[in-house]
Amino acid sequence: MSSISPSLTNITVQYLGLPEEVMISVLTTLPSCVFLVINGIMLFTLRSKPVFRETCRYVLLYNLLFADTVQLAQSQVHFLLAVLQMTVSYPVCTVLIIFTHLTAVVSPLTLVVMPLERYVAVCYPLRHAAIITIRNTGAAVTVIWTISFLNIIIRTLLFLELFEKLDSLEVKGLCSDIAILLGSKSDHYDKAFTSFVFVSAGVAVMFSYIGVLLAARSASTDKALAHKARNTLVLNLIQLCLSLSSTIYYPLLISLSMIVTRIILFRIQTVFYMFFIILPRCLTSLIYGLRDQTIRPVLTYYLCCRLILPVVENKA
Template identity: 30%
Template sequence: MQNLTELQTNGTSHRSLSVIIKVCVVIPFFCIFLCCIAVMLHIFASQRQFLDTSRYILFAYMLVNDTLQLMTSVLLFLFVMGRVKFSLVYCVPLLLISKVTFQNTPLILATMSLERYIAIIYPLRRPASWRSDRIWIIILSLWFISCIFPVIDFSIGKHDPAVDVLSTPVLCKTAVVNPSPIQTLIRAAVNVLFFAVVAVIILFTYVTILLETRKLRQDKVSLSKAMHTVLLHGFQLLLCVLAFTHPITESLIVLHANWQPEDVAFFNYFCFILIPRFLSPLIYGFRDQSIRGCIRKTFFSCSKKVKPWS
């Protein structure tokens, strides 16, 4: 009996330590991300020229979408880590926002690729819908496409009959709200469809842009920067679309590694959901000369306002 008690105590302490480590890894990254987003959104709001360019409007939209996604996903992560339970009427909206913004991210990245493709290949014949004053039509279309499958999924989902939607506290996870194996299979099929469509669009646009850049015979420095940017974009997009394959990766890791299921889920969450969104400000913001100059001016003006202690 004493050995059993010691085993349970050791298991509980090990889990508590694991939870503390995971929270201490996620929260600092999340705070740094919010600081970067706040600076960039302030720049977009204060600099009119950015709102007159489709590329920067899409970038600002991506920042807002990723902020919503990270806020809901980190909140859900903390609830699960702390074993916080509440009713489905509060859980489903959080899961819905998280799922919609999650699926919206690769669509935005694909749209940004298409925008660069159109700007380079057809600079004088740009379609009206891609102009800065009408880009909101494309943004609304992305939201509509992203909402279709999650809304259908949560609408037809059959939760446990013993769970009352208004009063029964549950862990806020998709597996609890929609436990049906058939729906899990449908979600996996939808994710694969997203992966295929987005991968084809991005591969086509970036290869075409790279070939067009070579035709323009730019200097080696500019070509090197373009290729480096393409590689960074490709790495981020690869991480984003790999998130759609998390049921497969979880199964493979469990089969070939002695990991706990919650550790596998955290690995996928950190590598394929958090990291790509942390890279967004770096790739699209700090590497852009115009935005980088505004960031430098912002920090410089803030440092001048700070008065030294007398």
């Protein structure tokens, strides 16, 4: 039997009228689809030219953006299940959550590697080409996905351990992380692993930022490169904070569920969903796509359906 009380797993939609269900579905699905299209174009852009495919930081950016895009699509599916009041069984819910965790871990782990790449570029410019190679970057991406796969394997084993103790196969409420935390082991593992990932990413960003600041004071350092790297690291930190914000999504809802009615709770949940789930998943393409001078003209070219013809043909 679950150690989580029913009140915590019952964050779902009840007693909403059809017009409100349709309105909420449209208000969340429309921006999600828009950003999915933008992210898809950004992903295509990062594979469209050799300069993107053969530059390590663009390979890492592709990995980050791919994970965020899949996360956005999966999150919208979960949210629509809640809006349409569709109940699922524990096995189905577990599969959905497992695929969510597969990509959810990739984003912060990629943010561990990306700051270190900028740190090497600024602090060890002569050795950058030897250290940060496509082969090493591919190995780093492989390690990231391996850790993510190991995470979902452990989560699956913890679920199977308590599966036989369930009174019913049907999830009581919204299919979410909370619904499948069936015991103290699952809860403790979830908190420990999440803390490990985000602490690792935070340490990597801060270490790289301090290293770049110290290197910028050196007379031999390229000041323009150091300034650009510092700004990039600040953006990495912002992205990490945005990713971390999604982890407080359910705890906030749980706290609010004790003091507000279900209808008000779900309306608050809709706002939280827009800011904590959709927004962090769509900012990667906007931040990097509009900021990077190499990506920007190519991305604009494809976003405008090739109607604008800038001098892109000779780019890269």
